[in-house]
Amino acid sequence: MAALGVAALAPFASLLPRAARAQGAPPASVALRAAPARVAMLGDGQPVTSVWAYNGQVPGPVLRVAQGDVLRVRATNDLAEPTTIHWHGLRIPNAMDGVPGVTQRPIAAAGGTFDYAFACPDAGTFWYHPHLRGHVQVAMGLHGVLIVDEPEKPAVDRDVLWVLDDWRLTREGQVSAADFGAMFDASHAGRIGNTVTINGTLPDRVALAAGERLRLRLVNVANARVFALRFDGHAPWVVAHDGMPCAPYQPRRGRVVLGPGMRADLVLEAIGEPGAAFRVIDDFYPGQAYEVVTLAYGPDRLRTLGAPLTADLVRLPPNPVPEPDVANAERHVVTFTGGMMGGMGGGGMGGGMMGGGAVWAVNGVAMTDETHAHAPLLTLAQGRTHVIELRNQTAWFHPIHVHGHSFRILSRNGRPLPRRDLADTTLLAPRETAEIAFVADNPGDWMFHCHVLEHQATGMMATLRVA
Numbered sequence: 001m002a003a004l005g006v007a008a009l010a011p012f013a014s015l016l017p018r019a020a021r022a023q024g025a026p027p028a029s030v031a032l033r034a035a036p037a038r039v040a041m042l043g044d045g046q047p048v049t050s051v052w053a054y055n056g057q058v059p060g061p062v063l064r065v066a067q068g069d070v071l072r073v074r075a076t077n078d079l080a081e082p083t084t085i086h087w088h089g090l091r092i093p094n095a096m097d098g099v100p101g102v103t104q105r106p107i108a109a110a111g112g113t114f115d116y117a118f119a120c121p122d123a124g125t126f127w128y129h130p131h132l133r134g135h136v137q138v139a140m141g142l143h144g145v146l147i148v149d150e151p152e153k154p155a156v157d158r159d160v161l162w163v164l165d166d167w168r169l170t171r172e173g174q175v176s177a178a179d180f181g182a183m184f185d186a187s188h189a190g191r192i193g194n195t196v197t198i199n200g201t202l203p204d205r206v207a208l209a210a211g212e213r214l215r216l217r218l219v220n221v222a223n224a225r226v227f228a229l230r231f232d233g234h235a236p237w238v239v240a241h242d243g244m245p246c247a248p249y250q251p252r253r254g255r256v257v258l259g260p261g262m263r264a265d266l267v268l269e270a271i272g273e274p275g276a277a278f279r280v281i282d283d284f285y286p287g288q289a290y291e292v293v294t295l296a297y298g299p300d301r302l303r304t305l306g307a308p309l310t311a312d313l314v315r316l317p318p319n320p321v322p323e324p325d326v327a328n329a330e331r332h333v334v335t336f337t338g339g340m341m342g343g344m345g346g347g348g349m350g351g352g353m354m355g356g357g358a359v360w361a362v363n364g365v366a367m368t369d370e371t372h373a374h375a376p377l378l379t380l381a382q383g384r385t386h387v388i389e390l391r392n393q394t395a396w397f398h399p400i401h402v403h404g405h406s407f408r409i410l411s412r413n414g415r416p417l418p419r420r421d422l423a424d425t426t427l428l429a430p431r432e433t434a435e436i437a438f439v440a441d442n443p444g445d446w447m448f449h450c451h452v453l454e455h456q457a458t459g460m461m462a463t464l465r466v467a
C-alpha cells in the first residue's frame with residue numbers, strides 16, 4: 001500500500017451535519033426523559049444495574065449540532081424527585097443554564113417538563129447533567145454528551161467518544177445508595193467508586209487499525225474521581241480542553257489529566273504495528289494505577305505512516321470567545337477552605353450524613369442550599385475583563401467550574417503558563433493557587449463551584465453575578 005501523506009486525508013465534508021439538513025429547515029427538537037432504568041453495564045451474565053437514565057441509556061444520548069445552530073430539547077422528568085438539565089461548558093443565555101432557584105424552577109417530579117432552546121456558539125465537546133442533588137442524580141447515571149461540530153471537520157479517520165465514569169457498586173452490582181451523602185466522602189476526596197466504565201460499560205479492548213488517526217473525545221462525568229490517562233506506546237496530541245481548542249501539545253509521558261466535569265480532545269495516531277496491543281493506564285492516585293483499557297491493533301494496516309504529525313496539522317479552528325484584556329482587568333481573590341485537615345472543624349466530618357451540613361467554604365461562606373438561591377459572591381461588571389485568583393487552602397483537589405463563560409488560565413502558583421489554555425473547569429491541586437481571566441460578557445447569575453459533587457453539596461459553591 002502506498003504511503004498516504006496527510007494531504008490525502010480529506011475532511012469528510014459530506015458527513016457534515018449542516019450539509020445533511022435541507023437549507024432553511026428548522027432545527028430538530030430532541031426529547032430527553034429522565035427516569036429510572038435498568039442497564040447491563042457489567043456485561044453478559046452479570047447483574048443488571050438499576051440506574052436513573054436519560055431515554056433509558058447511560059450515558060444519555062449523544063446530542064450533536066452544527067456550530068451556531070439552535071439546540072431544542074424538551075426535558076421530561078419521570079423521576080420521583082425534581083431535576084433540571086445544565087449544559088456544562090456552553091456559553092448560552094442564563095435562562096437556559098438549568099440551575100434551580102437561580103435560572104429556572106425545578107422540573108417537577110413525575111411528569112414535569114421544561115423546554116430548553118439555545119444557539120451553540122462554540123464547536124467542541126460539552127456535556128449535560130442535572131443541577132439539583134447532582135451528587136445523587138449524576139451518580140445514578142444522569143449525564144450525556146453534547147458535541148458541537150466545527151463547520152470543517154478535522155482530517156481524522158474516526159471521531160471517538162469516551163465517557164469516563166466511576167461507580168460505587170455493591171456486590172450485587174447495584175449503585176451503593178446507602179452512602180449517598182456520607183460525610184466521610186464529602187470531607188475527603190468525594191465519592192470515589194470501585195468500578196470505572198467507558199460509555200457505560202466495563203472497558204476491555206478498543207480496536208485500532210495501524211496508521212489510522214483518531215479524534216478521541218474524553219469526558220469525565222464522575223462525581224469525584226480524577227483520571228490521568230497514560231497512552232502506552234503513543235504520543236497523543238491534546239487539541240482542546242473543555243471544548244475549547246488550544247495550541248496543540250503532546251503532554252509529558254502522554255498523560256492527560258481530567259478532573260470531574262473536564263474534557264479533552266486528543267488526536268491520536270495509531271503508530272503501533274498490526275497485531276500489537278498497548279495499555280491505557282490511569283495512574284492519578286499514587287499507588288493505585290490500573291489498566292483502563294487495551295488498545296488492540298487489528299491485523300491490517302489502514303495506511304503507512306508518513307511524517308509525524310505536527311501541531312499545525314492537528315490544530316482546530318478557534319471558537320469566538322472574547323479575548324481577556326488582562327492588563328486592564330478587575331482583580332478578585334477567591335479562597336477555598338475546609339475539608340478534613342482544613343480547619344473548618346465542623347462536627348461529623350469523619351462519619352454520618354451530610355443533611356445540609358457545611359464542610360467547605362468559598363471566601364468564608366458555605367452555600368449548601370439545594371436550590372442554589374444565594375447572594376452573589378462577586379458582582380462582575382459586564383463587558384470587562386476579570387482576573388480571579390483561586391486559592392485552594394485545603395489539602396484536597398478541587399475542579400473549579402464557572403458557568404456561562406470560558407476562562408483563560410494565566411498562572412499556577414505564581415508561575416505564568418505558556419499556553420494560557422481556555423477552559424470552563426480547572427483542577428486545583430492541594431494548596432495550589434491559579435489565576436483565571438475572562439470577559440464577563442454573559443449577563444446573569446452564574447454558578448461557580450467545585451465539580452466534586454459532594455464538595456459542591458457541602459458548601460463549595462457560589463454565584464458570580466454579571467451585570
Ligand code: C2O
Pocket residue numbers: 086088129131261401403447449451
Ligand atoms: Cu457541570 Cu455547575 O456544573
Ligand code: CU
Pocket residue numbers: 397398399450451452455456460
Ligand atoms: Cu472540591
